[in-house]
Amino acid sequence: MDVSGIDQLAEPAESEVLAHLRATCPVSRTPSGAWFLARNADVLAATKDVHTFRASFREPGVVVPDEEQLINEIPEPRHGEVRKVINSAIAAHKITRVEGFCRELSNELLNDLLSRDGAIDLVHDYVMPIPNNVIAELLGAKREDFNKWATWSDEVVQGTWPTQNRNERGEGLAGAHPEFTAYVDELIRERKVTPKDDFITRLINTEIDGRRLTDIETRTQLVFLFISGNETTRHLISNLLWTIVNNPDIERALRDNPDLINNAIEESLRHDPPVKVLMRNCEQETTVHGESMCPRDKVAFGILSANRDEELYENPHEFRLDRPNPRNHLGFGGGPHVCPGAALARLEARVAVEEFLRRVEHCEVFEPGVYDEVPVFWARGPAHLKVRLTPHKV
Ligand code: HEM
Numbered sequence: 001m002d003v004s005g006i007d008q009l010a011e012p013a014e015s016e017v018l019a020h021l022r023a024t025c026p027v028s029r030t031p032s033g034a035w036f037l038a039r040n041a042d043v044l045a046a047t048k049d050v051h052t053f054r055a056s057f058r059e060p061g062v063v064v065p066d067e068e069q070l071i072n073e074i075p076e077p078r079h080g081e082v083r084k085v086i087n088s089a090i091a092a093h094k095i096t097r098v099e100g101f102c103r104e105l106s107n108e109l110l111n112d113l114l115s116r117d118g119a120i121d122l123v124h125d126y127v128m129p130i131p132n133n134v135i136a137e138l139l140g141a142k143r144e145d146f147n148k149w150a151t152w153s154d155e156v157v158q159g160t161w162p163t164q165n166r167n168e169r170g171e172g173l174a175g176a177h178p179e180f181t182a183y184v185d186e187l188i189r190e191r192k193v194t195p196k197d198d199f200i201t202r203l204i205n206t207e208i209d210g211r212r213l214t215d216i217e218t219r220t221q222l223v224f225l226f227i228s229g230n231e232t233t234r235h236l237i238s239n240l241l242w243t244i245v246n247n248p249d250i251e252r253a254l255r256d257n258p259d260l261i262n263n264a265i266e267e268s269l270r271h272d273p274p275v276k277v278l279m280r281n282c283e284q285e286t287t288v289h290g291e292s293m294c295p296r297d298k299v300a301f302g303i304l305s306a307n308r309d310e311e312l313y314e315n316p317h318e319f320r321l322d323r324p325n326p327r328n329h330l331g332f333g334g335g336p337h338v339c340p341g342a343a344l345a346r347l348e349a350r351v352a353v354e355e356f357l358r359r360v361e362h363c364e365v366f367e368p369g370v371y372d373e374v375p376v377f378w379a380r381g382p383a384h385l386k387v388r389l390t391p392h393k394v
Contacts, residue, residue, distance in 0.1 A: 025038070034300045035288075044306070047330070047335035053281070055279065067217050070224045081209070083336065089199065102348055105133055105134070109129060121386055131233035139226060145183070152180035155180075156180070161177065187200055200222065203218055229345065232341075233274075234274075235381025238381045239272040239381055240265065245365050245387060262326075262350065266331075269307075269331030271307065275378055278378070280299045361392040364390075365385075366386040
């Protein structure tokens with residue numbers, strides 16, 4: 001069966017514009033005045049040039065104490081020190097220990113969905129609870145508190161911290177989101193008194209080159225880890241399911257050979273990167289393809305565009321399960337800030353798809369081929385996926 005040539009692009013206009021930019025204008029200006037890098041080689045080089053291009057969610061002029069800087073905005077060499085501690089704690093903790101929890105959760109959700117007669121929204125009813133609960137489990141929250149974490153995370157995403165470093169309630173993370181902060185501080189305090197076999201204990205106790213995280217650094221990065229893994233992983237799983245239920249050849253290939261699910265995950269990250277644009281502030285003068293960028297200029301790294309670069313990928317708009325180097329994409333970014341949660345995201349996506357294919361015999365899609373993208377400028381994922389499911393008979 002040939003599963004190599006399926007084009008799922010729902011908005012050819014965007015893909016044509018990006019192809020045109022890559023071919024004729026690799027550095028352009030967006031309508032809001034930011035520079036836009038379209039080619040893979042330029043985006044990859046820029047992710048590595050952290051002295052010139054610095055990430056920040058803050059509005060210009062908002063300065064926060066070092067300990068309250070989120071990992072993505074910490075300048076080198078401090079970023080490298082904090083990253084080493086986080087990487088080491090993640091490696092030591094072994095992400096696969098949440099696999100059983102993730103599988104159980106997927107099945108609980110499917111039990112409910114498969115008992116329903118009418119339409120369900122796969123994004124809302126199946127996908128959304130997965131990243132949120134899995135990361136709460138990983139970070140050691142009590143199960144009865146998972147919903148609180150989800151609520152606090154939504155409050156942060158919708159609020160004005162960190163952009164203004166405050167909201168109507170107060171300043172800094174502790175002032176703007178006091179319940180969330182108090183909860184995380186208590187988790188840290190408990191582990192200091194009674195260490196556990198869990199991720200927070202590892203994060204607290206990891207020492208690299210004589211450096212440990214302070215309590216405030218630990219709290220700041222835990223909150224950030226929780227939030228960064230939520231919406232991104234949701235879009236990865238939603239994109240994968242969208243592709244599967246809209247492309248019978250892909251669905252059949254994955255059912256016949258579940259090992260191909262790993263290739264499907266990488267191809268989804270390439271074809272539909274959940275983070276399709278990364279924003280940076282220019283910190284020092286630089287020139288890219290003859291265009292001069294100055295300090296305070298905004299620069300957008302076109303991840304979606306880079307992942308469709310014809311210099312690197314044959315037929316880049318096709319979703320193929322047989323790409324030679326499936327992990328060769330910028331879906332998790334690049335350079336020193338490359339995503340530390342990649343292994344967790346891959347695990348969640350694999351388990352969610354495996355269980356979906358195992359439990360669901362047939363999936364009727366209400367609006368085949370309609371990709372209703374979330375209205376978030378940096379994100380790529382369907383807002384809804386309305387289907388009716390038929391269970392496998394056991
Ligand atoms: C499919 C899911 C995910 C995608 C597509 C994704 C994508 C990315 C990208 C593109 C970056 C680079 C950001 C930049 O350079 O400014 C990044 C960084 C980051 N991601 Fe992920 N991510 C995902 C899942 C996760 C998960 C599950 C976690 C947490 C467990 C996580 C935590 C982080 C953190 C903390 C950073 C900042 C790292 C640093 O600045 O050193 N991500 N992610």
